[in-house]
Amino acid sequence: MPNLLLTYKCNRNCPYCFAQERQNALNPDDPGIISWKNLVIAANYFEEAKDPLISVLGGEPTMHPEFISIYRYLLARKFTVKMFSNGMMSHEKIEGLLAALVPDRSRFIINVNQERDRAGHETKMQGQFFSELGMACSLSFNLFRPDPDMDFLLDIIGEYQLRPRIRLGLAHPIAGEPNEFISPEQYGDISETIAQFSKRCDHQGVILSLDCGFTLCDFTDAQLGMLLRSKANLKFRCGPVIDIGPDLNTWACFPLSKLRPQPLEAYPSLSALRKFYANFIVEETRKRGFAGVYKKCEPCRYRKRGQCHGGCRSYAFEEKN
């Protein structure tokens, strides 16, 4: 289901950031935070879709000045609230979250960076968050270089007794914006890194989940076997995620956020909005003769069988960058 952005503000500066341009455009007239009115409208859409899950993110969602009240409000409406955060917040906010927590319906997915991409205070603040809320936290890590060392993720899970889950995201190009991402030429290297890491996850009972845009043929049979043994969630998909911004403007996903953004209220339901983006992306990629990130995607039997979508569709729009 779609993501709801509470604010574009962030207190970190990650090289792969999807929201950098929006953060740079913030000004006193447009502080980039969701109003209560818009929050209620968006929550109504989720409720009408009979979806008990609402994913909130940013920027950094906890930087919304009324974040704790918003968090309480969404829980009071009986949503399960999955919050994507960097875990860097004041002690008062941590206390506020602890007081609001509904164990069955509160989930925090904390994005952490490797030490070389982390400021000293980041480690300290995230440690404070994990100490207090670790039982509701799992980790997320974005791959934007081909040679990451991910063992530190297992150390954090062990030290703070986090939920044994890691979401691995692959950084993709963002149409019209500079960012760091892994190009398809490097996918083979990253697949080996992930497969080797999955062996260590297996020993520690940690489940890996691959996010969108991974490509099936870049994993060897042996690598897929390692991932299967470790019970990793494998997806080789690309489809509209749908993000709803603080102003209720929506887009298919961050890499395609410049292409035909749509106002939420122009659609009667989230399913109607999803249908628009699904059709739009299929049409646009077909027009560009794009079947996947490789030439071999066109005749590929895995693509024809729906096992792989051929990587991230943002590559279809590269000439517009």
Ligand code: SF4
């Ligand atoms: S669709 Fe493309 S990326 Fe996916 S397995 Fe086939 S050739 Fe590889």
